[in-house]
Amino acid sequence: MANGPPQPVRTGRNQARQRRFWTRRAVSWDHGAGTNPGLVKVVEMVVEQARGRKEEHAVDLGCGSGQVTLALAPHVASVLAVDISEEMIRLLGENTRAGGVTNVHGEAIPVEELSFAPGSVDLVVSNYALHHLRDADKPVLVQRAYEWLAPGGRLVVGDMMFGRGGDARDREIIASKATLLLRKGPGGWWRILKNSGRYLLRFQERPISISSWQRIFSEAGFDDVSATQVVSEAAVVRGVKPRPQPEGPREEPGSPG
Numbered sequence: 022m023a024n025g026p027p028q029p030v031r032t033g034r035n036q037a038r039q040r041r042f043w044t045r046r047a048v049s050w051d052h053g054a055g056t057n058p059g060l061v062k063v064v065e066m067v068v069e070q071a072r073g074r075k076e077e078h079a080v081d082l083g084c085g086s087g088q089v090t091l092a093l094a095p096h097v098a099s100v101l102a103v104d105i106s107e108e109m110i111r112l113l114g115e116n117t118r119a120g121g122v123t124n125v126h127g128e129a130i131p132v133e134e135l136s137f138a139p140g141s142v143d144l145v146v147s148n149y150a151l152h153h154l155r156d157a158d159k160p161v162l163v164q165r166a167y168e169w170l171a172p173g174g175r176l177v178v179g180d181m182m183f184g185r186g187g188d189a190r191d192r193e194i195i196a197s198k199a200t201l202l203l204r205k206g207p208g209g210w211w212r213i214l215k216n217s218g219r220y221l222l223r224f225q226e227r228p229i230s231i232s233s234w235q236r237i238f239s240e241a242g243f244d245d246v247s248a249t250q251v252v253s254e255a256a257v258v259r260g261v262k263p264r265p266q267p268e269g270p271r272e273e274p275g276s277p278g
C-alpha cells in the first residue's frame with residue numbers, strides 16, 4: 022500500500038464497553054440466534070463462501086457462542102474461535118460439548134489483540150461482529166488477517182453493512198428498521214431513540230457499507246473480492262490472498278518480437 026499499513030489505534034474503552042454489553046446479552050444471543058431467520062441465512066452464507074477444506078485451520082473472529090464456528094467445524098481441521106466476552110466462550114464450550122465437537126478451541130481475547138505467525142492460517146471468518154470495531158480498527162484487522170493467511174487463504178466477513186443514510190439503500194434499511202420498531206409501541210419508540218444513538222453517534226454499532234468493506238479488502242491486497250447481499254441489511258464479503266506468480270521465461274534483451 023502506498024502509505025504503509027494502517028496503524029492500530031487505542032481501543033481500550035470500546036473493548037470494555039463491548040465486553041460488558043455482550044457478557045450481559047450472551048445467554049439471550051445464544052438462545053435467540055438459531056431462531057433468527059435473517060441471521061441463520063447470513064451464517065449459512067459465511068460457511069458456504071468460506072469453502073473450508075478438511076486440512077484447513079480456521080479462525081472465527083467475534084465467534085459469539087459458536088454460530089459460525091459450529092457450522093464450519095465439520096468442514097475443516099480446526100477452528101480457533103475468538104470472542105471478547107468470556108461468557109460467550111463459556112457458552113461456546115457448552116455448545117461444543119453438547120454437539121460432541123472436538124476440533125474447536127475458544128479464546129476470550131479482543132480481535133484487536135490477536136497475533137499469528139504470517140501465513141499460518143488458511144481461513145479467517147467473522148459474522149455480525151466487526152461492525153462493533155471502531156472504523157479505524159477495521160482496515161487494521163483486515164490487513165492483519167491478510168498477513169496471517171497463507172497464499173490462497175480466504176477472509177470471509179458477514180455483517181450488517183450499510184452507511185449512515187448517504188444513499189438510497191442505506192435510507193431504505195434505516196427506514197425499515199425504524200418502521201418495525203414503531204409498530205411495537207412505546208417499547209419500540211424507546212429502542213428507536215437508543216438505536217439512533219448507537220448507530221448515528223457510533224458508540225456501539227458502527228456498520229459500514231458493502232462498498233467500503235470491498236475497498237478495505239482490496240487495499241489490504243486481497244484478490245477476487247466479492248460481495249453477496251443476503252438479507253436487506255446484511256452481506257458477506259470475501260477475498261482471497263493471491264498466490265505468488267510463478268516466474269515466466271525471461272525474455273532475452275534484443276530478441277525479435
Ligand SMILES: C[S@@+](CC[C@H](N)C(=O)[O-])C[C@H]1O[C@@H](n2cnc3c(N)ncnc32)[C@H](O)[C@@H]1O
Pocket residue numbers: 036039040043044050054064082083084085086087088089103104105106109130131132133147148149150153154
Ligand atoms: C452480534 S454477536 C455475533 C456472534 C456470532 N458471530 C454470530 O454470528 O452470531 C457479536 C459478537 O462480537 C463480539 N465482539 C465484539 N467486539 C469484539 C472484539 N473487539 N473482539 C472480539 N469479539 C468482539 C461480541 O462479544 C459478540 O459475541
